[in-house]
Amino acid sequence: MADKSVIVDRISKSFGTVQALRGISFEVGQGEVVGLLGPNGAGKTTTVDILSTLTRPDEGCAIVAGHDVVTDPAGVRRSITLTGQQVAVDEMLTGYENLVMFGRLQGLGKSAARTRATELIRSFDLVDAANRRVGTYSGGMRRRIDIGCGLVVRPEVVFLDEPTTGLDPRSRKSIWDLVTRFKEAGIATLLTTQYLEEADALSDRIIVIDHGIVIAEGTADELKERTGGNYCEIVPRDVNDLPAMVDVLSALLPERNRAALTVSSDRIAMPAPNGATTLVEAVWRLDAAKIELADVALRRPSLDEVFLSLTKDSSQTSVPDRPATSVPS
Amino acid sequence: MTIAQQQTQPGFALLTNWARPKTRAENSPRVLIPQTLEQIKRLLLRWRRDQTMVILTLAVPIFFLLTLNTVLGQRISQITGHSALSGSVPMIAVVAAITGSSAGAVALMRERADGLLSRLWVLPIHRASGGLSRLAAEAIRVFVTTVLILCAGMLLGFRFHQGPLAALAWLMIPVIFGVAFATLVTTVAFYSAGRPSQPGTTLVEGIALISTLGFFFCTGFVPLQQYPRWIQPAVEHQPMSYAIEAMRGLSQGGPVAWPMTATLLWAGGTLAVCVVPMVLGYRKASTR
Amino acid sequence: MTAAIALRPEPSALQQWWVLTVRSIAPTLRNGETATAVAASVIFTAGFYIPLKDFMGAATQGIASSYGQYLTPLIALQGISFASISGAFRAATDSAAGINRRFGSMPIAALTPAAARMSANMYRCVVGLVIALICGHAIGFRFHRGPLYIVGFCLLVLLVGLALSSLFDLIGTRAKNPEATTPLLMLPQLIFGLISVGVQPAEQFPGWIQPIVRNQPISQFIYALRALAGDTTAAVSSPTWSVMTPTYLWILGLFAIAVPMSAVSASRRP
Numbered sequence: 037m038a039d040k041s042v043i044v045d046r047i048s049k050s051f052g053t054v055q056a057l058r059g060i061s062f063e064v065g066q067g068e069v070v071g072l073l074g075p076n077g078a079g080k081t082t083t084v085d086i087l088s089t090l091t092r093p094d095e096g097c098a099i100v101a102g103h104d105v106v107t108d109p110a111g112v113r114r115s116i117t118l119t120g121q122q123v124a125v126d127e128m129l130t131g132y133e134n135l136v137m138f139g140r141l142q143g144l145g146k147s148a149a150r151t152r153a154t155e156l157i158r159s160f161d162l163v164d165a166a167n168r169r170v171g172t173y174s175g176g177m178r179r180r181i182d183i184g185c186g187l188v189v190r191p192e193v194v195f196l197d198e199p200t201t202g203l204d205p206r207s208r209k210s211i212w213d214l215v216t217r218f219k220e221a222g223i224a225t226l227l228t229t230q231y232l233e234e235a236d237a238l239s240d241r242i243i244v245i246d247h248g249i250v251i252a253e254g255t256a257d258e259l260k261e262r263t264g265g266n267y268c269e270i271v272p273r274d275v276n277d278l279p280a281m282v283d284v285l286s287a288l289l290p291e292r293n294r295a296a297l298t299v300s301s302d303r304i305a306m307p308a309p310n311g312a313t314t315l316v317e318a319v320w321r322l323d324a325a326k327i328e329l330a331d332v333a334l335r336r337p338s339l340d341e342v343f344l345s346l347t348k349d350s351s352q353t354s355v356p357d358r359p360a361t362s363v364p365s
Numbered sequence: 366m367t368i369a370q371q372q373t374q375p376g377f378a379l380l381t382n383w384a385r386p387k388t389r390a391e392n393s394p395r396v397l398i399p400q401t402l403e404q405i406k407r408l409l410l411r412w413r414r415d416q417t418m419v420i421l422t423l424a425v426p427i428f429f430l431l432t433l434n435t436v437l438g439q440r441i442s443q444i445t446g447h448s449a450l451s452g453s454v455p456m457i458a459v460v461a462a463i464t465g466s467s468a469g470a471v472a473l474m475r476e477r478a479d480g481l482l483s484r485l486w487v488l489p490i491h492r493a494s495g496g497l498s499r500l501a502a503e504a505i506r507v508f509v510t511t512v513l514i515l516c517a518g519m520l521l522g523f524r525f526h527q528g529p530l531a532a533l534a535w536l537m538i539p540v541i542f543g544v545a546f547a548t549l550v551t552t553v554a555f556y557s558a559g560r561p562s563q564p565g566t567t568l569v570e571g572i573a574l575i576s577t578l579g580f581f582f583c584t585g586f587v588p589l590q591q592y593p594r595w596i597q598p599a600v601e602h603q604p605m606s607y608a609i610e611a612m613r614g615l616s617q618g619g620p621v622a623w624p625m626t627a628t629l630l631w632a633g634g635t636l637a638v639c640v641v642p643m644v645l646g647y648r649k650a651s652t653r
Numbered sequence: 654m655t656a657a658i659a660l661r662p663e664p665s666a667l668q669q670w671w672v673l674t675v676r677s678i679a680p681t682l683r684n685g686e687t688a689t690a691v692a693a694s695v696i697f698t699a700g701f702y703i704p705l706k707d708f709m710g711a712a713t714q715g716i717a718s719s720y721g722q723y724l725t726p727l728i729a730l731q732g733i734s735f736a737s738i739s740g741a742f743r744a745a746t747d748s749a750a751g752i753n754r755r756f757g758s759m760p761i762a763a764l765t766p767a768a769a770r771m772s773a774n775m776y777r778c779v780v781g782l783v784i785a786l787i788c789g790h791a792i793g794f795r796f797h798r799g800p801l802y803i804v805g806f807c808l809l810v811l812l813v814g815l816a817l818s819s820l821f822d823l824i825g826t827r828a829k830n831p832e833a834t835t836p837l838l839m840l841p842q843l844i845f846g847l848i849s850v851g852v853q854p855a856e857q858f859p860g861w862i863q864p865i866v867r868n869q870p871i872s873q874f875i876y877a878l879r880a881l882a883g884d885t886t887a888a889v890s891s892p893t894w895s896v897m898t899p900t901y902l903w904i905l906g907l908f909a910i911a912v913p914m915s916a917v918s919a920s921r922r923p
Contacts, residue, residue, distance in 0.1 A: 128414050417830070417836065
């Protein structure tokens with residue numbers, strides 16, 4: 037237990053008649069970046085709320101940086117930084133003033149807070165805007181000052197709730213870089229996002245939740261394997277060569293792929309368990325048989341496909357009827 | 366990448382120069398004052414920069430004072446034998462306190478909708494510092510507006526006839542009134558705002574209407590005897606009138622003890638009723 | 654998506670104007686704008702009438718048969734002024750929220766949204782006038798000349814309303830800050846309304862300000878309205894040219910400023 041930054045153990049939470057979380061469990065290790073993935077209403081934000089002491093769980097226990105969220109919320113608050121979906125800084129203060137305020141509130145002396153604020157302004161590339169009111173900032177700048185205010189004092193766990201929603205690619209990249217830095221500094225990060233590429237790029241592990249429980253967990257690669265793994269897509273130049281191709285590749289082409297071919301198919305998709313090696317093998321065989329190809333590619337299922345298939349499965353398994361109220365997600 | 370190269374990367378300082386704060390227990394009394402002061406500073410900065418608030422809480426009352434004095438001042442001093450300002454200046458000060466408090470409550474609701482309240486709740490600060498800082502900032506704001514309104518009144522001829530101690534007490538009455546009223550309006554705001562997306566502007570309009578009524582039917586507007594017999598008790602006993610009469614006694618002379626007591630009773634009663642719901646409401650608004 | 658996309662119809666300026674007008678008016682019953690207007694008039698009426706009835710009794714005896722008769726023209730003007738401020742608030746909100754920008758990129762003539770705001774404001778003024786007359790009736794106001802003069806009274810009030818709303822709408826659209834607009838506009842309403850003959854006769858004011866009181870536009874409007882309403886006492890003036898002319902001039906003046914500026918502001922494409 038000592039080396040896990042966040043431990044969530046069978047947490048349940050209901051809001052009135054709506055059950056937001058139904059026994060969710062997972063862990064985040066030190067210096068790990070864990071992505072929490074799920075559709076709207078899955079319970080992502082409720083989970084983060086509980087872990088940051090904004091809400092109390094009905095059942096189960098959660099431990100953040102060694103402090104129990106229910107019995108020692110003060111200890112939790114000392115160890116975390118929360119960045120919510122909305123930018124939550126004081127719009128009428130300047131960027132610099134916000135940073136100083138958050139520093140002072142967390143115990144820094146006046147000059148320490150000011151020094152730190154100046155550093156953060158430089159780090160986040162807000163030097164020109166530092167003395168303007170945050171209300172006048174652009175979307176990317178506001179997100180940067182928002183995160184900056186959370187980094188005035190070193191946290192042990194960072195909660196990022198949809199941090200790049202609505203940002204341009206450049207700002208998004210800078211936040212991705214930041215998360216990588218957290219990792220290097222040994223800070224645990226729990227990242228909720230709807231952008232699957234983001235979860236894929238940043239997370240060491242991904243936890244997929246839906247309807248308040250964890251439906252899948254693992255690295256991005258592991259999750260992709262679950263939905264079928266890599267496959268090769270081969271397109272012949274002449275579609276009439278298709279049957280010949282099937283013969284040539286018969287050893288590599290399982291029955292079900294063969295059965296999937298119809299009269300209107302123009303390509304073969306076959307599993308590539310050895311990745312590029314399978315691809316090379318297929319190309320070599322086809323070349324030996326003198327079949328010309330228009331395109332050949334090694335495809336991995338995107339995390340989109342993984343996600344959609346996982347959540348489709350979860351909604352098809354028996355889930356108790358829920359009232360059609362909107363759940364805080 | 367060499368260390369030298371790393372050091373020139375933006376953000377490097379970010380993650381190595383962590384400042385180390387002194388760690389104390391969250392609710393230790395030693396941190397309450399500095400944390401509250403820090404938040405008061407923020408709230409007062411906001412007030413100074415918010416055009417609407419400044420117009421509403423300073424410009425409108427002062428102009429109103431000037432206008433009212435021009436229109437009714439002469440007749441009132443003819444009738445009562447004293448300057449009308451002894452009633453109108455306190456009245457304007459109290460109205461300014463009320464308007465400012467309700468605008469402050471709307472601003473609070475907006476902070477809640479923006480998520481700033483939650484953000485502050487999640488910081489390792491004393492649980493009481495948030496609410497305390499709001500009341501304290503309110504008191505300071507009312508004090509400042511009262512002083513400025515007093516200056517305007519003095520330009521028109523208002524004078525203190527009862528000495529400096531009485532003048533000081535005079536300045537404190539709108540503050541007491543204002544803080545009690547702020548407690549009331551904030552509590553109402555917390556429990557009526559419903560979904561966080563609606564900051565509750567209907568609340569402000571409702572309070573504005575009620576305080577306008579209070580302004581028309583108080584002894585600072587016209588002397589009590591001018592009101593029809595049937596409404597005089599309501600005019601006489603409403604909290605604004607008591608505050609005004611106490612201030613009149615402190616500046617011009619006349620009964621102070623009873624109006625002052627009545628004002629304190631109104632303020633104390635409001636505080637007693639509202640303080641617990643307000644604290645609970647603040648917590649409810651900050652968490653989910 | 655295989656549903657056929659409807660062919661783009663030709664927009665009619667009249668239809669657009671009507672739609673925009675309704676858009677502005679429709680929420681007023683639901684969102685409390687009407688209720689606030691009623692409350693404001695009622696409080697204004699009660700607040701000035703009840704405390705000041707005896708106070709002003711002697712002073713106004715020469716001019717009006719009762720304080721209610723004396724005060725009502727100001728109540729009517731307050732009603733349309735409040736309506737204009739609501740309109741300005743709406744204009745500022747639209748301007749700040751960017752919907753004006755949206756309209757600017759659609760095939761809508763530049764003047765149509767402004768014209769629609771004006772007609773919506775007229776609706777608000779009519780509502781304000783009706784509420785004011787009901788309040789006036791409650792405190793004893795009566796019309797003493799024939800129906801033609803009643804119509805004249807109402808038309809004058811609405812004309813002033815149109816002039817004021819054009820001006821306020823301009824200010825609201827330019828200011829872009831809805832919350833600051835309301836107290837900003839209430840201030841002149843307060844000052845002009847109180848420093849006029851609406852609440853008390855000019856003689857009651859300190860000497861130095863009496864010329865201002867007599868000649869400022871609100872006072873002129875009130876003289877005109879009193880003349881149109883008539884009264885039972887002999888001291889009442891009749892709506893002769895000498896009484897009405899200053900009023901007409903002021904209204905023309907307001908229009909002369911507000912209309913060209915509105916037109917310029919509306920058609921400007923920065």
